[in-house]
Amino acid sequence: MGLTCFNHIALExxxxxxxxxxxxxxxxxxxxxxxxxxMALEKRARLIYTLEVGLVWVVLFVLLTLALMLLNFxxxxxxxxxxxxxxxxxxxxxxxxxxxxxxxxLALLGALGRLSTNPIxxxxxxxxxxxxxxxPLLIQIYLIYLGLPQIGRQLTILGYPQLGQMFTLSAFxxxxxxxxxxxxxxxxxxxxxxxxxxxxxxxEAAIAIGMTRLQTMRRVILPQAVRIIIPxxxxxxxxxxxxxxxxxxxxxxxxxxxxxRLARQESKFIEMFITAAILYxxxxxxxAWLESRIERRLAHAYER
Amino acid sequence: xxxxxxxxxxxxxxxxxLASCAQATPPPAANKLEEVKNRGVLIVSSDPAxxxxxxxxxxxxxxxxxxxxxxxxxxxxxxxxxxxxxxxxAKRLGVEVCFVTPAWDLIxxxxxxxxxxxxxxxxTVTPERMVNLYFSQPYYTTPAAxxxxxxxxxxxxxxxxxxMKVGACSGCTYDFFLAGTLQIPGETMNYVVQDVQxxxxxxxxxxxxxxxxxxxxxxxxxxxxxxxxAGVIADGLPLRQLGEPVYFEYLSAALDKxxxxxxxxxxxEVSKILQEMHADGTLLKLSEQFYGLDLTTAAGAFDxxxxxxx
Numbered sequence: 001m002g003l004t005c006f007n008h009i010a011l012e013x014x015x016x017x018x019x020x021x022x023x024x025x026x027x028x029x030x031x032x033x034x035x036x037x038x039m040a041l042e043k044r045a046r047l048i049y050t051l052e053v054g055l056v057w058v059v060l061f062v063l064l065t066l067a068l069m070l071l072n073f074x075x076x077x078x079x080x081x082x083x084x085x086x087x088x089x090x091x092x093x094x095x096x097x098x099x100x101x102x103x104x105x106l107a108l109l110g111a112l113g114r115l116s117t118n119p120i121x122x123x124x125x126x127x128x129x130x131x132x133x134x135x136p137l138l139i140q141i142y143l144i145y146l147g148l149p150q151i152g153r154q155l156t157i158l159g160y161p162q163l164g165q166m167f168t169l170s171a172f173x174x175x176x177x178x179x180x181x182x183x184x185x186x187x188x189x190x191x192x193x194x195x196x197x198x199x200x201x202x203x204e205a206a207i208a209i210g211m212t213r214l215q216t217m218r219r220v221i222l223p224q225a226v227r228i229i230i231p232x233x234x235x236x237x238x239x240x241x242x243x244x245x246x247x248x249x250x251x252x253x254x255x256x257x258x259x260x261r262l263a264r265q266e267s268k269f270i271e272m273f274i275t276a277a278i279l280y281x282x283x284x285x286x287x288a289w290l291e292s293r294i295e296r297r298l299a300h301a302y303e304r
Numbered sequence: 305x306x307x308x309x310x311x312x313x314x315x316x317x318x319x320x321x322l323a324s325c326a327q328a329t330p331p332p333a334a335n336k337l338e339e340v341k342n343r344g345v346l347i348v349s350s351d352p353a354x355x356x357x358x359x360x361x362x363x364x365x366x367x368x369x370x371x372x373x374x375x376x377x378x379x380x381x382x383x384x385x386x387x388x389x390x391x392x393x394a395k396r397l398g399v400e401v402c403f404v405t406p407a408w409d410l411i412x413x414x415x416x417x418x419x420x421x422x423x424x425x426x427x428t429v430t431p432e433r434m435v436n437l438y439f440s441q442p443y444y445t446t447p448a449a450x451x452x453x454x455x456x457x458x459x460x461x462x463x464x465x466x467x468m469k470v471g472a473c474s475g476c477t478y479d480f481f482l483a484g485t486l487q488i489p490g491e492t493m494n495y496v497v498q499d500v501q502x503x504x505x506x507x508x509x510x511x512x513x514x515x516x517x518x519x520x521x522x523x524x525x526x527x528x529x530x531x532x533x534a535g536v537i538a539d540g541l542p543l544r545q546l547g548e549p550v551y552f553e554y555l556s557a558a559l560d561k562x563x564x565x566x567x568x569x570x571x572x573e574v575s576k577i578l579q580e581m582h583a584d585g586t587l588l589k590l591s592e593q594f595y596g597l598d599l600t601t602a603a604g605a606f607d608x609x610x611x612x613x614x
Binding site: 081083084091142145146149150155156168170171172249250251252253256258259260262264265 | 333351352353359360363373377397404405406407413415417418419433453562564
């Protein structure tokens with residue numbers, strides 16, 4: 001924090017110097033050297049700090065590797081079977097990407113319901129959040145995969161075969177539905193907080209220039225709210241990537257399924273679980289980096 | 305105005321429902337057997353978590369001309385005793401075999417919603433499972449046998465373990481045998497071991513590992529499948545089998561009682577095929593290939609009619 005403030009002062013000083021320079025007569029500015037020196041010092045301090053943090057990472061990584069070497073661990077097995085587990089990565093990414101998109105839509109609808117004064121909308125979204133946030137994801141997966149088709153069967157018996165068929169989802173669809181409903185419930189509160197964080201004056205201003213409620217939401221509130229909630233959505237996305245492991249119970253060949261079933265062949269559980277863990281870790285590192293890029297991009301308009 | 309939101313949501317939901325109604329209906333089939341033949345594909349469930357019955361094949365390539373859908377696995381991608389039996393059943397039905405790989409408890413739960421036609425997963429025929437599932441002619445048997453530590457000299461027959469510390473997987477048939485409550489259709493139980501101090505384990509192999517710690521250290525004996533015990537002895541655990549097997553479990557293919565199309569004709573056809581495979585020695589050959597011994601003859605002699613399923 002101290003460093004960042006320092007940076008600002010140095011920058012401002014330097015800019016002030018340059019502005020003055022353009023007005024004043026030609027010739028070297030006596031203060032310029034001072035500013036440059038401060039900037040160089042600050043840059044060096046920042047570099048040293050980054051190196052120090054990096055060194056801590058390296059030390060921790062070496063310690064972790066040493067700990068792993070204490071386990072009964074066969075690196076050769078990982079090398080030989082890495083490719084088979086790796087093929088599950090794309091399925092995991094697909095599951096997470098589609099689910100976060102659907103969850104965002106659900107969360108937006110849920111948040112609008114939460115903020116509405118209509119008792120039906122308020123009731124539906126409140127009930128939805130309570131139900132899906134209050135039960136374990138794994139049980140939701142079982143109920144959607146095993147339970148929904150039974151409702152469909154009753155509908156078929158009642159004479160709506162096409163409608164009944166809709167309730168029989170494939171394993172992949174069931175996984176996406178469960179992940180979306182579960183994360184949508186959590187994200188509803190994030191969206192609600194984001195929308196509420198936009199000051200009421202903006203809403204009044206929008207109404208004053210004759211915008212409808214829908215227009216206000218779409219053109220004024222949401223664009224600003226999205227910027228605020230992006231870090232939280234990114235956080236949920238990372239959490240979801242790891243929760244996709246739970247859909248392996250339905251036999252989807254994603255990372256965890258492949259690692260687990262391969263491990264059972266020669267009892268190489270530690271090897272395969274570590275392989276999967278590394279892949280999840282790398283995936284979340286890339287996601288976190290992408291999220292920070294988006295965050296910075298959306299923050300452009302607010303930078304000084 | 306907030307009404308439009310609700311109206312819009314309802315409208316979207318309604319249009320989704322209507323859109324689904326417009327989908328084409330599949331060609332009608334009178335029962336599961338006809339449906340499988342029309343489709344040209346037999347969808348089999350098998351959890352590749354239990355070698356040598358079923359396991360993954362690495363670096364397998366999907367055949368280009370396969371009729372299996374994207375979330376199904378082709379016969380090339382799995383291997384094992386159950387897998388080879390499935391392939392042979394499909395071949396004799398004149399269709400291609402495709403596999404799905406849900407967890408074991410989803411298979412035994414029944415109500416498969418037509419996601420797969422049959423389970424060829426070494427499932428023991430039990431009265432509890434018969435509530436939800438139809439069973440085919442058994443294709444092999446697993447003998448259940450007691451194992452003790454190799455250092456032990458005092459035990460000579462299973463009944464010597466009465467009152468001793470005996471372990472087994474909890475909730476499985478071995479657990480029920482030791483409790484004296486096991487019922488296997490077609491078999492008269494003789495509970496030779498009684499009043500044991502029972503310890504339940506998550507899997508049979510953990511029980512065997514505990515027994516291998518030493519004679520009487522944690523356990524005096526373990527009841528498990530004979531091939532499982534023989535397998536760990538081959539891997540070097542200091543154990544020995546105690547006497548003859550105490551009972552046999554019959555392992556069958558299973559079909560869903562609650563499928564939309566009647567699955568009895570398919571169950572009967574598969575039973576007929578399995579009987580032929582018993583008769584012409586196909587199953588015996590596979591048993592010797594995967595287990596090194598004959599586990600099939602008793603299963604061929606099993607009288608399926610006594611289950612009174614149809």
